[in-house]
Amino acid sequence: MKVLIAIDSFKGSISSVEGSKAIELGIKDVYPDAEILKLPLADGGEGTVKTVVQATRGKLVNKEVTGPLGEKTIAAYGILADGNTAVIEVAEACGLPLVPLEKRNPLCTTTFGVGELILDAARQGCRNFVIGLGGSATNDGGIGMLQALGYRFLDSRGASIGLGAKELAHIVKIDSSQVNPLLQQCSFRVACDVNNPLYGPDGASHIFGPQKGATPEMVEELDRGLKQLAEVVSAELGVDIQNIAGTGAAGGLGAAFSGFLKAKLESGVDLVLDMLEMEKHIVGANLVITGEGRIDGQTSMGKAPMGVARLAQSRHIPVIALAGSVVEETKALHSLGMTSIFPILSSPMTLEQAMDSIATFENLRRTTNQIFRLLHAVRFKVE
Template sequence: MKVLIAIDSFKGSISSLEGSKAIALGIKEVYPAAEIVTLPLADGGEGTVEALVRATGGRLVKKEVTGPLQEKIQAAYGILGDQKTAVIEVAEACGLPLVPLEKRNPFYTTTYGVGELILDAMDHGCREFVIGLGGSATNDAGVGMLQALGYRFLDNMQETVGLGAKELSRIVTIDVSQVTPLLKQCYFRVACDVNNPLYGPDGASHIFGPQKGATPEMVEELDLWVKQLAEITLKELNVDIQSIAGAGAAGGLGAAFSGFLGAHLESGINLILDMVQMEKHLEGADFVITGEGKIDGQTSRGKAPLGAAKLAQNHQIPVIALAGSVTDETNALHSLGMTSIFSIISSPLSLEKAMDPKVTFNQLQMTVNQIFRLIQVLKG
C-alpha cells in the first residue's frame, strides 16, 4: 500500500511536518510495510518556506533585515535543493505578528526588509524566486522593498523619500538608474490568492488597511497615496500597476512585484503543488491524506487541502481529509475531490487543550489508526 500524506499546518497547533509524522505512525500501526510519502503543503502563506525546503532538500538561511517598524530583526528564507531558487515569505520581514497591537499603524510600516532578503538570496547565487504574499503589516505598495533593490523615489526637491506609506505622498518622480543590475536576470513567481486592485473601494487600503491599524480616515489617505503612486508609475515608467489583478495583495506588494519586477502572480496552492511535484508523487498511490486546522467554507476558496484533493481526484485516488474542526459547509467539498472528511477531536475539549501540539499529534495518530483499521477490514 502507498499513501501520500499532503497536509497543511494546523495553524497555532502543529506544523505540517509534525502532523505528517503523527499520521504516518497511525498508518504504520496497521500497515507496517506501507510505503508512505510525505509532502508538507502550504497555500503561499505561513509554512510555504518550510514546505518547499522540506520537499526539495533545501536549507534555511537567516538574515538580519529591517523590520516593519524600521528596526533590525532576524528573518529567515529558504534556498531550495537546486541551489538557485529562493523561497521567501514576506511576513518574515514585514508581517503583522512582528508589530505589537498598540504600534500598528500602516502610515509608518515598511517592506524594506523584503528587498534585503531578495538581495541576500541573490548574493547566495539565487536567480529564481518563489514569493509568498500575505500577512503583511504594511500599506506602502512595496516601495520599501523597491528602495532596498535600488529604486529611488524622489520628492519635488529631488531628494529620496523615507520609509513607510506616509512617504508615498511626497513622491513626484522615480529614478531607476541605481537599480541592482542582477534583477534583470531574476524571475519571480508570486503566490497570490486575491485579485484586489491597488486602490479604490476593493483596493489594498480599504480591504486590508483596517486590520493593520488604519482608521477610516487613514484608509482614505492611504488610498489616495497609492493612487498617486500608480499615476506616477504610469507616467514615468509606462507601467499600469492599478490594472493588475492582485496588485492590492499584501498592502500593494502585488503591484510592486508584478509591475516593477515582472513577477507572475499565481494561485498559491497551484504554485506549491507544482514546486513539490505532487502529481509525480501521486503515481501508484492508494490513498491521499490531506488536512488543516479547520475545514469549512473557506477551504473551497483555494486552500491547500482542496488543491491536493482536486489533483488526486484527477487520478481517481481516494482522499481522506482531517481537521480539528469540520463544519456543515464541507458537504460541497466531496464533489471537489475530498472522499471523506474527519474531525480528529474524539471527546469534548477546550479550544486551548485541543490546540495543544501534543494533543493534536495524538489525536491525528489515533484517528488515522482507526480509519486504516476499517480500510484493512474492507480490503479483506
C-alpha cells in the first residue's frame, strides 16, 4: 500500500511537517509495511518558504534587511537544492506583524527589504525566484522593492523620491539606468490568490488598506498615489499595470512584479504543488491524506488541500481529509475530490486545549489509526 500524506499546517497549532509525522504513525500502527510519502504543503502564503525548503532539502538563509518602518530586521528566505531557485515570502521583510499596532500607517511603510532579499539571492547564484505575496504592511505599489533593485522614481525636479506610499503622488518619471544587471538573467513566479486591480474601489488601498492601519482619508490618498504610479508606468514603460488581475495584491507588489520584473502571477497552491512535483509523487498512490486546521466553504477557494484533492480526483485516487474542525457546508467538497472528511477532536474542549500542539499531534495520530483500522477490518483493498 502506498499512501501520500500532503497536509497544510494547522495554523497556530502544528506544522505540516509535524502533522505529517503524526499521520504516518497512525498508519504504521495498522499497516507497518505501508509505503508512505510525506509532502508537507503550503498555499503560497505564510509558511511556504520553510515548507518548500524542507520538502526539497534546500536551505534557509537569514539576511539583515530594511524592515517596513525603515529599521533593520532579520528576514529568512529559502534556496532550493538546485542552488538556482530562491523562495521568498514578502511578509518576512515587510509583514504586518513587524509593525506594532500603534505604528501602523501604510503611507509610511516600505517594501525595500523585499528587493534586498532578491538581490542577496541573486548574488548567491539564484536566477529563478518564487515569491509568496500576502501579509504585507505596505501600500507603496512595490516601489520600495524596485528602489532596492536600482530603479529610481523621480519627481518634477528630477530628484529621487523617498520611501513609502506617501511619495507615490510625486512620481513623474522612471529611471532604469541603474537597475542591477543581474535582474536581466532572473525570472519570477509569484503566488497571488487575489484578483484585485491596483487602484479603484476594488484596488489595494480600498480593500486592504484599512487592515494595515489606513483611515478613510489615508485610503483616498493611497489610492491616488497608486493611480499616479500606474499612469507613469503606462507612459514610461508602456505597461498597463492597472488591468492585470492581481496587481493590487500585497499593497501593489503584484503590480511591481508583473509590470517591472515581467513576473507571472499564479495560484499559490498550484505553484507550490508544481514545485513539489506533486504530479510525479502521486503516481501509484492508493490513498491520499490531506488536511488543514479548518475545512469549510473557503477550502475550495484555492486552499492547499483542495489542490491536492483535485489532482487526486483526476487520477481516481480516494482522498481522506483531516481537520481540527469541519463545518456543514463542506458537503460540496465531496464532488470536488475529497472522498471523506474527518474532524480530529474526540471530545468537548476549550479552544486553547484544541490548539495545543501535543494534543493535535495525538489527535491526528489517533484519528488516522481509527480510520485505517476500519479500512483493515472491512478488507478495503488499497494494496
